[in-house]
Amino acid sequence: MTALVACDKVDLQNGEPCYRIALSAPRANALEPGLLTELHEALDALEQSGIQKALIIGGRNFSTGGDVGRFFEAAQARRAENYADVVVPVLQDLIMRMIEMPVVFASAARGAATGGAAGILFASDLAAAASDAFVQPYYGVMGFAPDGGWTALLPELIGAGPAQSWLMANHRLGALELQRLGLVQAVDAAPETRALELLSSIETASALAAKSMIWNGARLAQVRTGLDAETAAFRKLIGRQETLSRMTEFLHSNG
Template sequence: MSELMIETQNGIRTLRLNRPERLNAFTSPLSSQLIDALQQASADDEVRVVVITGEGRGFCSGLDLTAVSELTSRQKSRHERLDDLEWVGRLTLSIVHNDKPVIAAINGAAAGAGLAMALACDFRVLKASAKITTGYIRNGLSPDAGMTYFLPRLVGLAKATELILTGRDILAEEAERLGLANAVFEEEEFEEGVRRFAETLAAGPPIAMTLSKRMLAEAQDADLVTQLKRELASIHKCFASGDTREAVQAFLEKRRPVFRGE
């Protein structure tokens, strides 16, 4: 049985972690499959949006501590030796550098690298019963997978310090209040809510979405003048695209635009 289930419908590529008996904790095979699937989705013009979620009652409980020796093995591939990021870093970058919007559909427990993966995503939608935690400190560990990069940017340094050093549980309501969740759906509405959220994004202009996502990622460490130049270059690309011509024509004809990424 595959540890990652992949489904595509209406331009939405769903990547479902499939280790429900371990709350979808990461193993080496699962992490490799997920990185490959994200890279494939980024390159596939038929994919407009990527959704990462979990099978069963968990989203992802982070590193599977029963396989820790396997995951921390120093036997690295040539690619890993060159970047020295190991799978956690490469997973984070495969989300941030993905050309498609990535949604973390948090259906249950998210902890450690599982939460860090969600923080790297462009959007996080939570089931009302879901609990999240930075978790690392509970196991005598410091954070990885970009946790110390994303969390302070989302909630501020003081709150991020609290959440990392206490490792306490965060309920969905608090996550939404802190800005960690873009939406919270009740149990019976979760799947439908995620679908509607993803479909709204999938109907958007692909070129503008990709350029916008890239600029938002680059803006984290850029000065204003650099970012203004990037914005100008990107909007010129948009004006030259068929999507912008379609938007103008749809406006004149008083109809909804249909974007094809041309």
Template sequence: MTFDLSDTPLVTLADGVLTLPISLEGKGNSLDSGAVDQAAVALRALHAGEIDAGAVLLVGLGANFCAGGNVAGFAAADDRGEHVRELADRLHAVVRQLDELTVPVVAAVAGWAAGAGASLVLAADFAVGGPDTRLLAAYPGIGLSPDGGMSWRLPRAIGQGAARAFLIGNEPMNGERAHQLGLLTSLVEGDVREAARALAVRLAAGPRDAHAAAKALLRASETATLAEQLDAERDSIARLAVSADGVEGVDAFVAKRRPEFGRG
């Protein structure tokens, strides 16, 4: 079965890259509920094998990646608690799906990534930013606590002390500092979206089983002992050595040519 992208008009698929907008140009580039829902539908299809993609690209469609939640929508809700709970559930469905993907996830972090936008940066395997990139916790500014997995991912990425300073201090972090801390995996001078897309296209053309195995090993390492991880690594590399991409990669290296993955 092939997924019909007309059901998710904001989502695109080209060059093996599934592009998921998470904010639109209006409303200050706040997290868009419709975009989040479409991302969830497309990700379910990707997990089910109904979409053939080798990478996922998260983007904002305006000047910023994502300026956080729609605070005006919070204020207008009849029941603010229930409204925010529902929005968090919808966002968290996407965060869980991103975490479970076997293909790389790239975030094009142009402009501001605040609140839920910063959480989605943390959910990506690769985050590309530029001189104008700014990260901000944002939640304390409106008297709220984080969502989108920020309180789990941030201390693991930069340590408890730096995570507390970022989250509770609520001071913007520029792209250079975010890159130094590893929150951005690359910092480019040119167009951030173009650079992020080029990276996603390159990753999509790579060895998918190897990418999936690397992600699985990294995920397992969070709870595994060294002995368990060594056994898992041995089994994984042995399995890949006889896979189509593994055979092609080794043979191409020996022949001093570029490998052509995905042919098997």
């Protein structure tokens, strides 16, 4: 792996090992092909290690999701669908792996977790957030279809109605609201430390038994179908002129 993702092992307070995955990519950990590839490699290494608890952390911003600039460049070159094909399915598979793996995942979030990057939080079993952390979809702003489990996974966690209204209104939900929804278990000035404490406090076998029964075959199949539908919808919308115009406006206003 390169500097995009760093992995190491830390000991929890109860003496158990924890596999730590740190995102450290440019442009606020934007979900571009290199970072996504390295995240899959990190999960490969985690599986090989046999460690059953893992922590995912970012930097000042957890991740701002897909790189709008790179989607814009691909769209200008009439290769938007091609670029989507090396980003979206890879993200979807990452989300699915996190749900399926016999590992208790915790995430620690600061700043933005936007677009598809929010799926990493949705797929985590536990999460801690700094007071400045927020989640916002942004899909309607760009003209993108949702990915990362916003329609495939989030309705399972908070209900279909709240998930739809969040997407439609493009609400920015802060740490306390995320905690109220049950997407975050703790709000703390040091979310990385708090997430490790959460991992240490639970009994591993019990937690993994609960995870395997909640995410049973029927639910996993439903989520997989939903993720595949997100991928198809994203690919359908990404090449439109309307989407290109919205990306142009967004990049101009944020440039």
